[in-house]
Amino acid sequence: MCAATGPNVTRLVGQSMPSLEAPDKAAGRIEYMADLTVPNMAHAKVVRSPLPHARIVSIDASEARAIPGVVCVLTRDEVRADPDVEEVYGFVYRDAPLVAMDKVRHQGDIVAVVVADDVDTAEAAAELVDVEYEELPAVMNVPQALAEGAVQVHEEFFPIAPELRPIEGTNVCHHATIGCGDVEVGFAESDFVYEDEFLAPPVQHCALDLHAVISQIEDGQITVWTNCQSPFPLGRELERIFKMPARVIIPYVGGGFGSKSRDRIECVITAAAKLAGRPVRYVMTQEETFMTFIRPAYRNRMRTGVKRDGTIVARHNEFWVDVGGYAISGARSANNTLKVATGPYRIPNARVDCYAVYTNKPPSSPYRGLPTTQHTMSYEAQFDRIARDLGIDRLEIRRRNLVRDGDIHITGDYLRSAHSHECLEQATEAIGWDEALPVDPEGKKLRGRGVSCTIKYTLTPARLMSENSAEVALVENGVFEVRIGTVNIGQGSDTVMAQIAGDALGVGLDAIRIVHSDTYRVPVDSSTTASRSTYHMGRAVVEATDNLKPQMLEAASQLLEREAASLVFTPGGIAQADGPSVTYGELVERVGSPLAATGDCVVGGMYAGPDGKSYPIASTFWTFASCAAEVEVDTETGTVRVVKAAASATTGTAVNPHSIETQLEGGIGQEIGPTLFEQLVWDDGGQLINAALLDYPLPTMETMPDYAPRYVDHPFEGGPFGAKGMGEIGSVVVPGAVVNAVYDATGVLFHEIPLTPHKVIEGLEGQR
């Protein structure tokens, strides 16, 4: 028997356990979006623009409409004709029309939706929609978009999030600055100043579960099933556009990595369902997902001033993010990484300029850590150049600059749980940093090691507010239902929430049932993004149990006719020591209805520092990580192989240790693709030439390095049982470590990923 359990008693938290749904996944019994159907549904195919930028002269869908089995065709004319439908959506940046109105802004832009009784008919009819375009000059990259006299992708700007600030008359849909100290003074005080430019091309997330949606309108209410990671913001957006209540239901999702973080098809398919008068289902093809959201092209120009001993005095970091044709997701993502662009280092004088730029590429979205990954590659590669130039050991120069607890970040935040030094030591030790490298007797294969360090933020509101809530209910048979908006996307969230709820209630896993992500059955949540769920939803779950306990005690007190203060919680029910008891099942049965309580996770506001001062909170928690990698470079073929890769991250309390390790392995393994060989390529006519998987290699088991996942699990004050989030951090540190390992092996510092054989050979030849 135990007293009311609080955060001090942990039986489930800290245990490694497979995800609750793993047996059903192994049996193929889990239903994803493409497995769902609703009665009487019709099927949609989307007519997409073949051109990156064009004015629509006319759309003739009469031939398509005449095909037997075609229910309707939604074009701009039908949208304009319906006074109860708003034309433009986007809950961060309102710039995306449901279907193209006057012009198309990227290859694959949505021009029309054909709805038919079956998929084949819809596909055949879609071929018959005749669209006449007047081609416009396209700006296919940031330099073109910023050139004097460049065509404007959007003539007007409609930012919704207050922090987004466009530059009128240009393609810059957002520019913002952050800083501390005075960079010009800092550069003047520096012994050396280094300037570099780093580039990373777009890639796609390649979540295997294809983007899909079913939309149904019945009795004046929308119900949407989708694999979007933001069910509540999406529901609100549907309600604004269609002026009727909307319910959003998310099934299990087969990965997203950011590509599903914002809506892109839900609103237009709902418009099609409204026109059809029937539920409409739409499943993208893999090629279509490549035209929907991509990781943006990235450029970073970085100046760093250092003292002779490697101490950083000043850094000015300007970065450009190519948000593509619509800023619905990309502009705020770019802005968010202002906070981490200077890295996990003490820099007295720093300035960062962020530019989010419209082009005629597909829209961009976050990709497992936003552009933090590319920032990290940039400042870490430059750091190795500085270290080599100054003759300072690569680890030592980092140790001299890495932040510690109590340092003030560029955002003004007072850093806590900043175990950046421990991460560096753990990661390097894990790959045997000091051991001799194997030497190829023929001298053709070169080995090297590299390291990178990072700081990552989580999505944090600018003011004190609740970002999400959870509800915990004692229901029939003594089961505790944990109702959460967190989308189960494969990250193990149901399991972590069950562990947290179980320990907060003092019950076993078999007494917990997770209900997730149905906006009519669970309380509000902002999104399943930015590694935020373990911390935020975990806290809401703990608070919900705290609010439920007095209700249960009160009910038990009445039933047992004992003072509530004399009762304690046990794993099976509520009891008086050496006195009567009631099981949870009896309790709910005797009360006659479920007992339920909600809990909120309130974040933002100010932090009261130990020095009595008040500090801003730009991130609810900061995650620190390091990666150490060993590579082998084949100097004849230019092939780079990552032999070993260790990542160490600050996780707070490790709720499910083995799940953390496998998240780190997965992050490293995924990022090896964009680091070594993945990139989307457009031809001179603005056509994406490798949208099919046949032309787009992904990491396989054969590219897998030996992983060494590590974590620093000091409890984080305020986190549920001391936990923080960590779903993205494994990938963030990879390109920096690999670029530096190749530098170590070859003496060539590459300023652009991926490190393709062609690029490596060119680099090696340039050195000779």
Place this chain on the structure above:
Amino acid sequence: MNVNLTVNGETLSLDVPPSTTLLDLLRDRLGLHGTKEYCHSGVCGACTVLADGKAVSSCSMLAGQVDGADVLTIEGLTPDEGLHPIQQAFVDNFGLQCGYCTPGMILLAKALLDENPSPTREEIIRYMGGNICRCTGYAGILRSVEAAVKERGSWS
């Protein structure tokens, strides 16, 4: 056209349009949703099933090509109660996260272990290198297959 085949032990005679793929037949006609689709070009392996014991991409095979074949999907591998040892190995060794590639991976591992009951790590990597997983970085999958190899003697 008429196609005769065995799916998960059940003999079927089906009339299907000639353009029907094995994937369409399994998912749309038979409602066996454990077989997944992503690339529809035979690259990713999410749609892997066994045809006469060999791992095939069901998206890239026409139903007519499996006329007379014995097809096994994840539903057929799963016992009435509990899991097949390979499935259990994937659960115990964190060989899955989102679960979308998992049925294909497990069937590919089944084909490997049927062909070669005691593969080396290199042989596993070469064989399993044909299927894509986006979540695990493959380490958990490799551990799962190695665990299944160790247990191989205990199941038929």
